[in-house]
């Protein structure tokens with residue numbers, strides 16, 4: 001049986017492709033791509049001529065058996081998405097799930113992902129975080145999720161497009177006001193890479209001042225001030241400190 005490689009590709013700067021990713025793409029028998037035309041440009045840039053076929057949200061389930069038959073024939077396949085790490089808010093889950101269930105060899109080839117790239121430079125806590133993918137398009141559903149962040153541990157991270165960035169920040173402002181610090185990572189690894197940092201109101205002011213700041217692709221990160229929770233926790237710890245010597 002051949003192997004199924006999950007290959008991360010750049011999220012902007014082509015120099016971020018790894019040496020191993022290039023080798024695997026070159027040496028695979030097929031590349032399964034979210035959008036073959038899009039990936040063809042990347043492959044042309046690196047002079048890679050491996051054959052492509054498409055695996056996207058709408059045909060993924062139908063492609064599982066085809067992929068298994070190629071692997072059974074001893075072919076190696078590399079999965080790529082339009083940008084970043086496949087399966088992270090991108091196609092591939094149904095394929096990998098099906099392959100794992102049947103004991104196929106699935107090999108991750110790590111590289112860029114907007115999520116980790118944004119978080120590590122955000123200045124917000126990185127020891128614990130929750131990734132929410134894309135939030136719902138409708139404001140009511142979005143606000144419900146945003147309200148629930150009080151129950152979510154660590155920094156909240158989600159993906160956002162230029163079309164909804166203002167509405168999302170407005171909703172966060174309505175729900176949490178200055179109880180939340182936001183970091184918005186825009187156009188990561190590209191010419192106009194920018195981090196906006198502050199309360200939602202501060203960020204809305206920045207948008208109003210310069211509408212260019214609403215352009216491009218975003219990773220939004222939010223850190224809630226959980227003063228009340230922290231106080232309660234401190235009290236509980238104090239109690240424990242008092243009680244523990246008695247127990248032991």
Ligand code: SAM
Pocket residue numbers: 011012081083084085086087088089090112113114115158159160161185186187188189190217218219
């Ligand atoms: N699989 C990708 C990854 O590993 O990051 C994510 C794919 S998802 C369909 C696309 C979203 O990722 C964009 O809408 C944006 O929120 C985020 N994203 C991708 N590239 C980005 C970049 N260069 N700067 C900021 N956000 C980016």
